[in-house]
Amino acid sequence: MDETPFNNTNPEDESVVSNDFSTTLGALILGLVFLLGVPGNLFIVWSILARIRRRSVTTLLILNLACADGFLMALTIFFVVYLAKQTWVFGNAMCKGLFYLCNANMYASIFLITLMSVHRLVAVVFPRKARVLTSKKVVRRVILGMWVLVLLISIPSLVFRDVDIDKNEYNKTRLVCAPKHTLPRHVRFQYALETVSGFILPYTVIITSYVLILRRLRQTKFRRAVRSEKLILAIVVMFGLFWLPYHVINMIQVAAEWYEDGSDRKETLDYIANSSRAVTSALAFISSCANPVLYTFAGKSYIRQNGFAFMARLFEGTSLDQTETKKSRAGKEGTSTFESSNSAAMAALQNGK
Template sequence: MIQHQVLDDFTFLENYSSSYDYEENETDFCCASPPCPQDFSLNFDRAFLPAVYGLLFLLGLLGNGAVAAILLSHRAALSSTDTFLLHLAMADALLVLTLPLWAVDAAVQWVFGSGLCKVAGALFNINFYAGALLLACISFDRYLSIVHATQIYRRGPPARVTLTCIVVWGLCLLFALPELIFLSARYDERLNATHCQYNFPKMGRTALRMLQLVAGFLLPLLVMAYCYARIIAVLLVSRGQRRLRAMRLVVVVVVAFTLCWTPYHLVVLVDTLMDLGALARNCGRESHIDVAKSVTSGLGYMHCCLNPLLYAFVAVKFRERMWMLLMRLGCANQRRQQRPPSSSYRDSSWSEITEASYSGL
């Protein structure tokens, strides 16, 4: 039986196969049974994924492009948190740039060749990991600043935050090496189509899933949960209600990350347990898992579009800087050039996060 998925769940883009083995692994025990029919999940994916990916591509590119433009327009005054948020917006924007390719793959087949298959798969995973690790970096920076009154970026060399970002991107590139090595455009006789998929056995697929779960979700989530639990406890004890309100942007961003990606990882974990034989596998369950992976992966990608909306609704300075940028571009009424009351805050950052971190307790 041939296991067939786009990026083999590791990149969240299923190629709509419920079987669970590869051509290179024909001697596995699973091969004694015929593959399950896939008509329902295939038809669902062809209708669902292109529409969702197209919408998320437009929203994610516009929203994250606006965030990057606002931050870069004030790059001389960026704090460490703002720098991390800039890299986060870049990661989200680059991730959604790959979605049109997967939309075509879902609707028809992979028509872009093996070279672009490797590049698109690696780019997707680099930016997925970068989003999670950058949120963890922001959490740790806030934790040191508020809980331990240690401002390693503000008082250290200016290049320290840049070096941290370089290390994060380097780790992400390392995690994406399997895509560059093992992904290729391959013809599937059962589907009568070419798709971008891995060319290694099932155990390699399981190892990559575990790497994704641990390095791309669990570890960053544990770092964020611990840091913000300690921060909120300190602010509550010190009665720092204003600073606690100022932390709301990052807390909301972290909560959004958790809600968007947890369902997907739970579904993939169930699928992995079925692959390993820990859970019974049958055709009905496979079909439900395939559909669940498509729906929850779309929810995960939605996180790339949510961050700019959260900034707009939660961060006062973001709205102010957005309005100033629109006026500069001639897209807003020049008569409303008066700055809103929020301009009384410091101009060191458009985000309220820095206000809480560097004002002390």
């Protein structure tokens, strides 16, 4: 994730930390995100690890999502200091490492949400194959492979990032943690990769999954509102709303690189991207602290009865939805079989008479 594009020699690298309004707003948002996101996601992790013995696939994915979001929230304190001081004080290694970890957790979040949607698709559309495809062993391997993938795909943010010396509008020298793109194609590659692999492709899979799920539910008589369906759909919508502005700015940055230096369109696009980058990045961070709030609203009916264990009851409820559905179907099939066998027996007795 790219928080701050800088430098004086390239319009793409004009510093946003010199914009007082953007800097102040970004610091306030990130400070609030840190205060809400870190304890909120830690509470989710504690609820799942300490309160739930038998963890469903959905619960395992939510656990990984909370770990990714909580770790990302813990990093925001460095960016609050950066925006407040308007200079980078943590060194070059931290400059590269922090932005690399932010990118990795951004990818992890959207990939985990995508896996939730695909899991619901398999459970609803392919129920006979669900046990094999979504077994704990398979899911753990998929999650491990996902973490390896996000660590690899985030490498560009490690390569194209360095500490640089910059001067603000008052000619005061400061250090900035800036992207280092020596060629225009480097800019296009990094930002296009982020948006395509971290937003467009995952959301295409998510939307396709839910279209197929809704079509399947309409074809059957089973239309009971499944709790996990609503919860996962809310997570998907929340993530999209907060990350869309960030990826729009990415595409504006990419579009600017197709125009010649000094052209009016390039200058306009660069100005829009540079003046909006800090705020859209801060908004993107909000998605990682929004999930605990979302879970709290979803599980409010359990709070009075279960106290601090309400989150565990919520997640147990989402895992029971599918189980109860299968049991109820099996019960209905068993009842109909029993009734048909009884009627056949009665007919035989009558014929015997």
